[in-house]
Structures are given as C-alpha cells and as structure tokens.
Amino acid sequence: EPEVTQTPSHQVTQMGQEVILRCVPISNHLYFYWYRQILGQKVEFLVSFYNNEISEKSEIFDDQFSVERPDGSNFTLKIRSTKLEDSAMYFCASEYSRTNEQFFGPGTRLTVL
Amino acid sequence: KQEVTQIPAALSVPEGENLVLNCSFTDSAIYNLQWFRQDPGKGLTSLLLIQSSQREQTSGRLNASLDKSSGRSTLYIAASQPGDSATYLCAAEDSNYQLIWGAGTKLIIKP
Numbered sequence: 001e002p003e004v005t006q007t008p009s010h011q012v013t014q015m016g017q018e019v020i021l022r023c024v025p026i027s028n029h030l031y032f033y034w035y036r037q038i039l040g041q042k043v044e045f046l047v048s049f050y051n052n053e054i055s056e057k058s059e060i061f062d063d064q065f066s067v068e069r070p071d072g073s074n075f076t077l078k079i080r081s082t083k084l085e086d087s088a089m090y091f092c093a094s095e096y097s098r099t100n101e102q103f104f105g106p107g108t109r110l111t112v113l
Numbered sequence: 114k115q116e117v118t119q120i121p122a123a124l125s126v127p128e129g130e131n132l133v134l135n136c137s138f139t140d141s142a143i144y145n146l147q148w149f150r151q152d153p154g155k156g157l158t159s160l161l162l163i164q165s166s167q168r169e170q171t172s173g174r175l176n177a178s179l180d181k182s183s184g185r186s187t188l189y190i191a192a193s194q195p196g197d198s199a200t201y202l203c204a205a206e207d208s209n210y211q212l213i214w215g216a217g218t219k220l221i222i223k224p
Contacts, residue, residue: 035212043157043202043214056209091157099144099164099206106156 002026004105006092012111013082021077021108023092031095032075033102034067036060036088043091049075082112115140115207119215127223128195134188134218136203141181144206148177148188151200151217160201161188193222 005024013019025032034046048055049067066078075094079086089109093102116139126132136146148160161170161177163186169178176189186203200219204212 033212042216043204043212045211045213048210056211058211098210101147101159101162102212103159104149104157109154 004092004094004103006090006105006108008108009106010109010111012113015084015112016081018078018080019082019110021079021090021092021110023075023077023094023105024073025075025092025094026096026103027073029094029096029103031055031098032067032069033093033095034077035091035093035104037091037107038085038088046077079110082110084112086110087112115143115205115213117203117205117213117215119201119203119218121218122216123219123221125221125223126193128193130193131189131191132193132220134190134201134203134220136186136188136215138184138186138205138213140207141184142208143181144208144210146177146179146186146203146205147212148175148186149202149204151202153200157202190220195222195224198222 007022032049035043037043045058047057047061064080069075089107091107092105095102118137120135145164147162150158163170163179174191179186198221200217202217204214
C-alpha cells in the first residue's frame with residue numbers, strides 16, 4: 001500500500017542553524033501539507049502546497065519557513081535559523097484531491113539545542 | 114475561528130467494552146471531519162473520514178458519526194481490545210482547507 005515517507009526520523013540541530021525536512025508523498029497525490037506538533041500540544045497546520053506553489057499558510061509559517069518540491073517526488077520544509085521553540089514533531093501529508101483523506105508520514109522529530 | 118474540542122481528555126475502560134469518544138467544533142462550515150490514531154511518539158494513522166454531506170462511516174469495529182448542525186462527531190469503538198490503546202484525534206477541515214485539530218482523547222484499555 002502506498003505511503004508517505006519522511007526523513008530523517010530525528011534531527012538534532014543547534015539554535016540558529018538551518019534544517020531541511022524531507023517528505024516523499026504518495027505518487028499520484030496532488031496536494032501536500034506540513035503540520036507540526038509541539039510536545040504535549042495540538043497538531044497545528046503550517047502550509048499547503050499545490051501546483052508548485054503555496055496554497056494556504058498559517059500564522060506560524062513566517063519568513064523563516066519555506067517549502068519546495070525540487071523534483072517530481074520530494075517535498076521539503078526548510079527552517080532557516082532555527083529557534084528553541086521550533087522543537088516539535090513535523091508531519092508531512094498528501095492528498096489526491098481537495099477535501100479528501102489526507103495521508104500522513106511518520107514524522108520527523110526536530111530537537112533544537 | 115474554528116476550534117475543535119475533544120472530551121474526555123482521557124478514558125480507561127476494561128477490555129471488551131463499547132465506548133464513545135466525542136469531538137465538537139464551533140463552526141459548522143467544514144468540508145469533512147477525520148479521525149486519527151496516534152501511538153506514543155509515533156505518527157498519525159487515519160481511521161475514518163466523514164465528508165460534510167455524510168452522516169457516518171464505518172470501518173471494522175469503528176463507527177464515526179457527524180452532525181454538522183450541532184457541531185459534533187463521535188467515534189464509537191465496539192468490543193474494545195488492549196491494542197486499541199492510543200490517543201485518538203479528530204480534525205475538521207475548515208473553509209480554508211486547513212485541518213483544525215482537537216487535543217485528543219488518551220484511551221487505555223485494561224486487559
């Protein structure tokens with residue numbers, strides 16, 4: 001069964017460093033998402049991406065964040081100059097069409113020291 | 114602004130019991146409502162998706178209902194098993210195509 005994959009599973013970085021989180025969505029899906037979950041808190045929407053551009057983004061998704069689909073398979077989230085409060089689990093999701101089921105990857109745990 | 118609430122926050126029941134988890138949302142203008150399971154430190158597993166035009170969906174021992182007018186969804190688990198122990202999350206897709214999440218119900222099934 002097709003699945004969303006994410007790498008790495010755990011990333012440790014120093015405050016101020018840049019990190020890139022990678023996702024491979026399900027191959028025939030068209031909509032891609034990033035969410036985050038700070039330990040003990042609700043899952044939060046960050047951004048959605050369709051047709052090589054951002055469709056929607058939340059207030060959390062400020063200038064330190066960026067997304068891109070550099071090739072036909074990968075979908076990446078870049079965080080420039082990481083902060084302690086960026087420590088969280090980051091989930092990628094993909095969806096075949098709008099308002100259908102979103103399928104989630106296993107997540108990347110980001111720890112900023 | 115859409116807000117999603119789940120009660121109870123935690124629930125512990127003996128194996129074999131039927132149980133109901135509740136999810137409420139403040140804005141009825143949703144495209145769908147999705148239920149997920151999350152095991153400790155793990156990812157999000159989709160259980161059921163109910164489109165806004167539907168009233169319920171079933172998968173095995175799970176049944177989810179949706180009442181948009183009252184802003185409520187329930188997840189019914191029949192004949193609970195220890196392997197059902199996990200945190201159950203509901204998420205409503207709002208008019209901006211964003212999933213808005215509840216805080217979850219932590220379920221423990223005692224053998």
